[in-house]
Every structure is written in structure tokens, then in C-alpha cells.
Amino acid sequence: MTTYLRASEIIKKPVVTLGGEDVAQVKDILFDATKGRIRGFTLTGRGLLSGPLHRELLWRNVHRLGPDAVMVRTGNALEDDDTTAQTAEEEPGGGNVLGVAMTTRSGTRLGTITDAIIETGTTPVVAGYELESPEHGSVLVPVAGPVTVSSERVLVPDETAEHSAGTLESFGTAAEGLRRRLEQDEQGEQED
Numbered sequence: 428m429t430t431y432l433r434a435s436e437i438i439k440k441p442v443v444t445l446g447g448e449d450v451a452q453v454k455d456i457l458f459d460a461t462k463g464r465i466r467g468f469t470l471t472g473r474g475l476l477s478g479p480l481h482r483e484l485l486w487r488n489v490h491r492l493g494p495d496a497v498m499v500r501t502g503n504a505l506e507d508d509d510t511t512a513q514t515a516e517e518e519p520g521g522g523n524v525l526g527v528a529m530t531t532r533s534g535t536r537l538g539t540i541t542d543a544i545i546e547t548g549t550t551p552v553v554a555g556y557e558l559e560s561p562e563h564g565s566v567l568v569p570v571a572g573p574v575t576v577s578s579e580r581v582l583v584p585d586e587t588a589e590h591s592a593g594t595l596e597s598f599g600t601a602a603e604g605l606r607r608r609l610e611q612d613e614q615g616e617q618e619d
Contacts, residue, residue, distance in 0.1 A: 430494075431554060431595050434543040441473060442484060442505075443496045449473050450502045451480055458543070463553045463574065465545065468497065470505065482507060492547050524581055529558055529568065531585045536560075537568060540581060544569075544598060554602055556581070567592045569602035572609045584609060 434456050442451040451470040459466045467485040488504035489497060499505075529537045538558030544567055546554035555569040568583075568591050575582040590605040592598040 429599055430547045431598050432545045432547060433557065433595070434545055437492070437545065441496045442470065442499060444499055444501050445490065448502060450499070451482070451484070451505065453497060458553065465551045492551060524556070524576060527579065527581055529556060529581045529583060531583055531588050533585050535588055537588060538566065541565070555598065567595065567598045567601070569598065569605045571602070571605050586612065
């Protein structure tokens with residue numbers, strides 16, 4: 428069963444070892460925008476007066492992303508800041524898309540991104556975005572196919588405008604509908 432979470436729901440989750448040790452808390456998510464996947468997490472200490480840690484958690488060190496916590500095998504899974512910086516150089520992408528406009532390739536503005544929708548699993552990916560639009564209010568829009576991400580805009584195929592959901596529970600249906608539509612369009616182009 429595929430599970431979807433808003434990126435904002437992952438922020439502040441505790442990072443816990445399999446032995447039950449509470450080692451950190453998620454501060455932010457590091458995305459690889461070119462591949463649409465999670466690279467890792469920046470961390471903060473646990474507790475009211477704790478500040479940022481100078482350590483990060485790369486996805487390859489995560490045992491499982493659960494509904495209540497991010498699980499790691501041991502506290503040794505945390506990396507120094509410079510490890511993540513080196514990984515970022517090897518895997519370009521990232522950047523903040525919150526507040527950025529989502530536009531179709533033909534120029535239709537779908538709304539402003541307020542959150543990312545994460546498909547959890549072995550390799551979590553950005554499956555879509557939550558948008559705020561004057562016409563429709565808050566809506567969840569899946570992404571698939573060629574997506575271009577910049578600091579000013581997320582550019583998606585025109586078919587994206589036809590698939591949206593109002594809740595995370597119905598998001599999977601919208602995502603599957605978009606994937607099928609893009610596959611049909613691709614098959615039609617190959618037959619021509």
C-alpha cells in the first residue's frame with residue numbers, strides 16, 4: 428500500500444534508533460529536485476531549548492520513515508554537515524519550492540506551492556504538491572513525466588491540470604490517473 432505524507436508532516440518528527448534512543452529531530456528535508464527524491468534531513472536537537480545540530484541524516488542511512496518517527500539503526504547514522512555538502516555536489520538539485528508558482532508547459536498557472544507530497548517507501552519521492560489557487564483554494568496536484576524545477580517556477584506537463592485531489596486519501600487516485608494519461612499520450616505519439 429502506498430502512503431503519502433505532506434513534507435510538513437515529516438518536519439519535527441523524532442529520529443529514533445532501533446534500540447529506542449531519541450537522537451535528534453527533523454528540522455528540514457533535503458530534496459534532489461532533478462530526481463524528485465529525498466536526499467536526507469537536516470536535524471535539530473530534541474527538547475525545548477535545543478538548537479540545530481551540526482549533523483545531518485542522509486537517506487541511505489534511514490532504516491524506515493514511519494508515521495511517528497524516522498528510524499535509524501544506530502546513532503552512528505548521523506553525518507557531519509560536510510558529508511551532506513559533498514553529496515549535494517555529486518547530486519545537483521534541491522532548493523526551496525515553497526511559494527513558487529506551478530505552471531503547465533502551455534502557460535496555465537495552477538497555483539502557488541505550499542507543501543510537497545511525499546510518496547513513502549524504499550526510496551521516497553516527491554509525488555506532487557499542495558497548491559493554493561484563487562479559483563480552487565487548497566488542492567493536491569500529482570507530478571509525473573518531465574518536470575522542470577527552478578527558483579521561480581515548477582513547470583509540468585499540460586495533462587497535470589486535469590488531475591487533482593482534495594485530500595491525501597484521494598491523492599493516489601489522481602496520481603495514478605495522471606500516470607495513465609501520460610502513458611497513453613506517449614503510446615499515441617509512438618504509433619504516429
